[in-house]
Amino acid sequence: MxxxxxxxxxxxxxxxxxxxxxxxxxxxxxxxxxxxxxxxxxxxxxxxxxxxxxxxxxxxxxxxxxxxxxxxxxxxxxxxxxxxxxxxxxxxxxxxxxxxxxxxxxxxxxxxxxxxxxxxxxxxxxxxxxxxxxxxxxxxxxxxxxVPKIMVLQLLLTYRYILLLGDELARMLRAYSLRAPGHRGIKLAAWGSFAGSLLLRSFDRAQRVYAAMCLRGFKGDYNTGDDAKVxxxxxxxxxxxxxxxxxxxxxxxxxxxxxxxxxxxxx
Amino acid sequence: MSHHRVEARNLHFSYPDGQAAIQDISFTILHGEAVGIIGANGAGKSTLLMLLMGILFPDSGEIIVGDTRLTPKTLPMIRERLGMVFQDPDDQLFMTTVRDDVAFGPRNYHLDEQEVASRVREALAQVGILHLRDRAPFKLSGGEKRAAAIATVLSMKPDILIMDEPTSSLDPKSRRMVMELLKSFEHTKIITSHDLDMVLETCQRFLVIKEGSVAADGPAGEILKNPQLLHSCGLEMPLSLQKCPICGDQTKNFKSG
Amino acid sequence: MHMADALISPAVGGTMLAVTAGLAAYSAKKITNEMDEKKIPLMGVMGAFVFASQMINFTIPATGSSGHLGGGLLLAILLGPYAGFLTMTSILLIQALFFADGGLLAYGCNVFNLGFCSCFVSYPFIYRWFTRQGLTSRKILWGATASGIVGLQLGAFSVVAETLASGKTELPFSTFVLLMQPIHLGIGLVEGLVTAAIVTYVWRARPEILEKAAIGGALGDRSIKKFLTGLAIGVVLIGGALSWFASTSPDGLEWSMERTAGTTEIEATDGIHQLFADLQSRTAFMPDYGFKAPAGASSEEAISEETASSWPAVDAGTSAAGLVGGSLTLVLAALIGYLVSLSKKKGSKAAA
Known part of the structure; x- marks a missing residue:
C-alpha cells in the first residue's frame, strides 16, 4: 500500500x-x-x-x-x-x-x-x-x-484525501503489526473496529476541512484560476x-x- | 478603529450530546491587542474559536465583530475580516501546490488573477516560503506546512488573526520561526495554546478558560505569577519563569506588562 | 473484477459509458437538490477511505488468503445511494488513471458493475428491506451480507455479459458464468460481513451518521422504480441503436462509441467528432477506387478493408508481408523513441 x-x-x-x-x-x-x-x-x-x-x-x-x-x-x-x-x-x-x-x-x-x-x-x-x-x-x-461541478469537485477532494488517509492508515497499520507479529493482514474480527475508527477520524477531518474551506470563502466552486485557451x-x-x-x-x-x-x- | 474589535457577550454552547462546552463567556478584545487563550485540554478553547468564526452558533449570547453582530447573514462579511489558522495544517492545505492553496481564498472572493498572484507572492514572502510555492503541500515539513497554512490566511488580508495552537508539534527551530512570525504581525491576534512560553512572548493579555468559563482575564504578568490559579486550571508556569533546576537561578525576571 | 480496456469493444464500452454518464448526472442532480453542502467533503473523505481501506487486507479465517473491501455497499449505507454512487465513480476513475486498475474505456462498465449494482439495486431493495423497521446489529449483519452477495453476483454477471458482448473471449457463456459466479459468491459474502462490521461500529459510536444517510438518500419506492424503468429503456435504446449501427456498417462501429459520447457529454467537441466520422467514411471509400499496394505488389495483395481486418484469413504471402512489416514497425518505433529521448538529453545538457 x-x-x-x-x-x-x-x-x-x-x-x-x-x-x-x-x-x-x-x-x-x-x-x-x-x-x-x-x-x-x-x-x-x-x-x-x-x-x-x-x-x-x-x-x-x-x-x-x-x-x-x-x-x-x-x-x-x-x-x-x-x-x-x-x-x-x-x-x-x-x-x-x-x-x-x-x-x-x-x-x-x-x-x-x-x-x-x-x-x-x-x-x-x-x-x-x-x-x-x-x-x-x-x-x-x-x-x-x-461534467457536473459536483462530480469534479468530489473527484479532486477524494484524490486529495487519499494521500492524507493513506498516511494515517500507514501509521495505524504499523501500530497494529507491532502488536500482532507474524500476521498477514488484519484479523476479520478486528477489521470492523480498525477500519471503523479510521472512518470516524476521517469524518471528523472532513468536517474540519470543510470548515477551513468555508472560512476562506468557499461557496461550492472550485476555482483553479487556470483557464488557458486551446x-x-x-x-x-x-x-x-x-x-x-x-x-x-x-x-x-x-x-x-x-x-x-x-x-x-x-x- | 472600532471595527477591529471583537466582543463576546454571555456565550453559552452545548454539543448535541448534551455536553456543555461554553458557559457564560464574555470578553472584549480591542484593536491591536494580542490575546492568549489558555486552558487545559477540553477546557473549551477550540469550541470558543469555532463560535468566534461562526462555524458553530451559540445557544445563547452574541458575538460582535466591529459593529456587526455575527449571524448567518453577516457571516461572509465577518469571515472576510477574520483569518483562522487551524491546529492541523493538513486541514487547511488541500490543493496540489502551495501556490494554489494560498490562492484558494482570494480566488473564492473572485479577485482577478493578477491580484491573486501578487497576494500569493506577498503572503508567501511574509512567512518566508516563497521558494516552496510550486511544491506539493504534503511534501513540506511540519514547520513549512505551518508557514504555508498561515500564508493561506494572510493572502486574504484579514484584520484579525485567530490561531489554534500555532506551535503544536513543531521542533524548536520551527517553533521559534512561527513565534517570530507572530510577533511581526500587527494584526489583532487571538491565540490559543498550552505552550505558555510562546503565549508569553507573543501576547500581552491572557484569558484563562476552565471548564467552559473564564477563570481569569488580565495582563500576562499577573496571571502567570499566580501558580495556584494556573495549577487549578491544569496549567503550569512557563519554563522561562520557573527556577532553573540545574543552576537554581531565576535568571529571567518577568517585567509585568 | 475491474475490467481492462482490452477486454471490451467500443460499442459495449460506449454504451456503458453513456449509461454511467446518465446515472451520474441524475445522481448529481439529486444530491444538489437534496443534500446540505456539508456532504461534499464528506464524500471526498469517504471515497478516500474506501480507497485506503482497499489496501487493508484482512485474513479470511481458515484459508490463509486475504481479501479487501469493494466499498459500493458501504458508501450507499453511509452516504445514501446517490452520493454513494458518485463517490464510487471518483474512486474508480482514480484507480483507472493512476493504477490502470480498470481501463478508461471500460470505466463505464466498471462503474456499473461495482457502483450501480450495489448502490441502486442491492442497497435500496435488500439492505433497506432488512433494516426497514429500525436498526439492530443483527439486522445490519443480515442486510449487509445479503446485499453484499447479491451486489457482487450481479456485478460478476455483468462482467460476463459485457465481456461476451464485446466478443473478446472465446469462453462459452456457461463456462464463464460457472467460473465467475461461485468465486464472487465468496467475495460477496466477505464484502457483506466486512461492511456489516464497519457499519455496526459506526452505528454504535455515532448513530447520527447513519440516520442522516437514511433520511438524505431515502429512495421513495416510486422514484426508484421510475428511475430503473427509465434506465432499462435507455440501455435497450442505446444498445439497440449501436448494434444496428454495427451490423449495417461494420466500419462505423468504432465511431459509434464516439458519437454516443458526443451526444451525452462531449458536446463541446461535436465538430471534431463529425470530422472523424467524415474522415472515416471517406477513407472507407478508398478500397472501392481500387487502391493498390505500392510498387511491385501483386494484384492479390491489393489492400482492402476486408483483408486488413481479417489478416489471418489471407494466404501465406500476405502473412509474410505482415510479419516483415510488423517487425519493421516495431524497430522503427523503438528507433524514433530512442532518437527523441537522445535529442532531448542533448538539449537539456546544452541548456545546463
Whole structure:
C-alpha cells in the first residue's frame, strides 16, 4: 500500500514538470487518449500487424515527456495477469487454424496475442495521460466537456484525501503489526473496529476541512484560476495524432511496408 | 478603529450530546491587542474559536465583530475580516501546490488573477516560503506546512488573526520561526495554546478558560505569577519563569506588562 | 473484477459509458437538490477511505488468503445511494488513471458493475428491506451480507455479459458464468460481513451518521422504480441503436462509441467528432477506387478493408508481408523513441 501512495505522488510530480507534452492543454490530451483507446480496441480480435503502428503514440509521447519506462512497464505487468487470465482461454476454445509462413497456428493464439498487445497499448496510454497532465488539470478538462461541478469537485477532494488517509492508515497499520507479529493482514474480527475508527477520524477531518474551506470563502466552486485557451500547438497535436490513428485504422501500414519490401526483394 | 474589535457577550454552547462546552463567556478584545487563550485540554478553547468564526452558533449570547453582530447573514462579511489558522495544517492545505492553496481564498472572493498572484507572492514572502510555492503541500515539513497554512490566511488580508495552537508539534527551530512570525504581525491576534512560553512572548493579555468559563482575564504578568490559579486550571508556569533546576537561578525576571 | 480496456469493444464500452454518464448526472442532480453542502467533503473523505481501506487486507479465517473491501455497499449505507454512487465513480476513475486498475474505456462498465449494482439495486431493495423497521446489529449483519452477495453476483454477471458482448473471449457463456459466479459468491459474502462490521461500529459510536444517510438518500419506492424503468429503456435504446449501427456498417462501429459520447457529454467537441466520422467514411471509400499496394505488389495483395481486418484469413504471402512489416514497425518505433529521448538529453545538457 505504501507503493500505491508513492506511485500517486510520483505521478503527481511527473505531471508538474515542464516539457512539451505537459504544457499541452489538458483537454487535448484527454481527447487524444480517449480516441486512441477507442481506435486500439476497435481492431478485430485476430488483428496483430495493423495494430503495431499504434505503438508510435505511446513511444513518442513517452520520449517527449522524458519519462522513465521502467515504472510504467511495471504497471503494465501488474495489470497483465487479469487480461491473460481471460485471454488464455481463447487458444483453448478457438481451434480454427491458419497457415502463416508454412506453419500452422491456432486462431486462438492470434486473438490472445492481439488481446495482450491491446492491453499494453491501452494501459500505457492511460498512464501517460495522468503522468503528463495531473489530476487537477484533468478535472479542469472534465469541467470543459461538461461534467457536473459536483462530480469534479468530489473527484479532486477524494484524490486529495487519499494521500492524507493513506498516511494515517500507514501509521495505524504499523501500530497494529507491532502488536500482532507474524500476521498477514488484519484479523476479520478486528477489521470492523480498525477500519471503523479510521472512518470516524476521517469524518471528523472532513468536517474540519470543510470548515477551513468555508472560512476562506468557499461557496461550492472550485476555482483553479487556470483557464488557458486551446492553442495552435494543442490543435496540431490533436489533429496530427488523430489523423495518424485513423490512417492506421484504415490501412494496414506494416502490411503495406512489408509487401513493398518483399515485393522489391522478390523482383 | 472600532471595527477591529471583537466582543463576546454571555456565550453559552452545548454539543448535541448534551455536553456543555461554553458557559457564560464574555470578553472584549480591542484593536491591536494580542490575546492568549489558555486552558487545559477540553477546557473549551477550540469550541470558543469555532463560535468566534461562526462555524458553530451559540445557544445563547452574541458575538460582535466591529459593529456587526455575527449571524448567518453577516457571516461572509465577518469571515472576510477574520483569518483562522487551524491546529492541523493538513486541514487547511488541500490543493496540489502551495501556490494554489494560498490562492484558494482570494480566488473564492473572485479577485482577478493578477491580484491573486501578487497576494500569493506577498503572503508567501511574509512567512518566508516563497521558494516552496510550486511544491506539493504534503511534501513540506511540519514547520513549512505551518508557514504555508498561515500564508493561506494572510493572502486574504484579514484584520484579525485567530490561531489554534500555532506551535503544536513543531521542533524548536520551527517553533521559534512561527513565534517570530507572530510577533511581526500587527494584526489583532487571538491565540490559543498550552505552550505558555510562546503565549508569553507573543501576547500581552491572557484569558484563562476552565471548564467552559473564564477563570481569569488580565495582563500576562499577573496571571502567570499566580501558580495556584494556573495549577487549578491544569496549567503550569512557563519554563522561562520557573527556577532553573540545574543552576537554581531565576535568571529571567518577568517585567509585568 | 475491474475490467481492462482490452477486454471490451467500443460499442459495449460506449454504451456503458453513456449509461454511467446518465446515472451520474441524475445522481448529481439529486444530491444538489437534496443534500446540505456539508456532504461534499464528506464524500471526498469517504471515497478516500474506501480507497485506503482497499489496501487493508484482512485474513479470511481458515484459508490463509486475504481479501479487501469493494466499498459500493458501504458508501450507499453511509452516504445514501446517490452520493454513494458518485463517490464510487471518483474512486474508480482514480484507480483507472493512476493504477490502470480498470481501463478508461471500460470505466463505464466498471462503474456499473461495482457502483450501480450495489448502490441502486442491492442497497435500496435488500439492505433497506432488512433494516426497514429500525436498526439492530443483527439486522445490519443480515442486510449487509445479503446485499453484499447479491451486489457482487450481479456485478460478476455483468462482467460476463459485457465481456461476451464485446466478443473478446472465446469462453462459452456457461463456462464463464460457472467460473465467475461461485468465486464472487465468496467475495460477496466477505464484502457483506466486512461492511456489516464497519457499519455496526459506526452505528454504535455515532448513530447520527447513519440516520442522516437514511433520511438524505431515502429512495421513495416510486422514484426508484421510475428511475430503473427509465434506465432499462435507455440501455435497450442505446444498445439497440449501436448494434444496428454495427451490423449495417461494420466500419462505423468504432465511431459509434464516439458519437454516443458526443451526444451525452462531449458536446463541446461535436465538430471534431463529425470530422472523424467524415474522415472515416471517406477513407472507407478508398478500397472501392481500387487502391493498390505500392510498387511491385501483386494484384492479390491489393489492400482492402476486408483483408486488413481479417489478416489471418489471407494466404501465406500476405502473412509474410505482415510479419516483415510488423517487425519493421516495431524497430522503427523503438528507433524514433530512442532518437527523441537522445535529442532531448542533448538539449537539456546544452541548456545546463
Amino acid at each position: 505504501k507503493d500505491s501512495l508513492r506511485d500517486i505522488r510520483l505521478l503527481d510530480d511527473l505531471a508538474r514538470r515542464q516539457n512539451p507534452i505537459n504544457k499541452l492543454h489538458p483537454l487535448v490530451k484527454l481527447l487524444t487518449t480517449i480516441i486512441y483507446l477507442a481506435v486500439v480496441v476497435s481492431f478485430g480480435r485476430y488483428e496483430i500487424s495493423a495494430l503495431l503502428p499504434l505503438i508510435f503514440y505511446p513511444v513518442v509521447v513517452f520520449a517527449l515527456a522524458e519519462l522513465a519506462p521502467g515504472r510504467i512497464l511495471r504497471r503494465i505487468a501488474w495489470v497483465m495477469p487479469l487480461v491473460i487470465g481471460i485471454g488464455i482461454f481463447n487458444p483453448v476454445f478457438d481451434h480454427q487454424t491458419v497457415t502463416i509462413m508454412n506453419s500452422t497456428i491456432s486462431k486462438g493464439w492470434l486473438s490472445f496475442i492481439s488481446l495482450v498487445i491491446k492491453c499494453v497499448l491501452t494501459v500505457a496510454a492511460g498512464i501517460l495521460l495522468v503522468a503528463t497532465t495531473g489530476m487537477e488539470k484533468l478535472g479542469a478538462a472534465m469541467r470543459i466537456i461538461g 492553442g495552435v500547438r494543442d490543435l496540431q497535436f490533436l489533429i496530427g495524432w488523430v489523423a495518424f490513428f485513423l490512417i492506421t485504422r484504415s490501412y494496414n501500414l506494416p502490411f503495406l511496408l512489408g509487401s513493398f519490401l518483399t515485393g522489391v526483394i522478390g523482383q
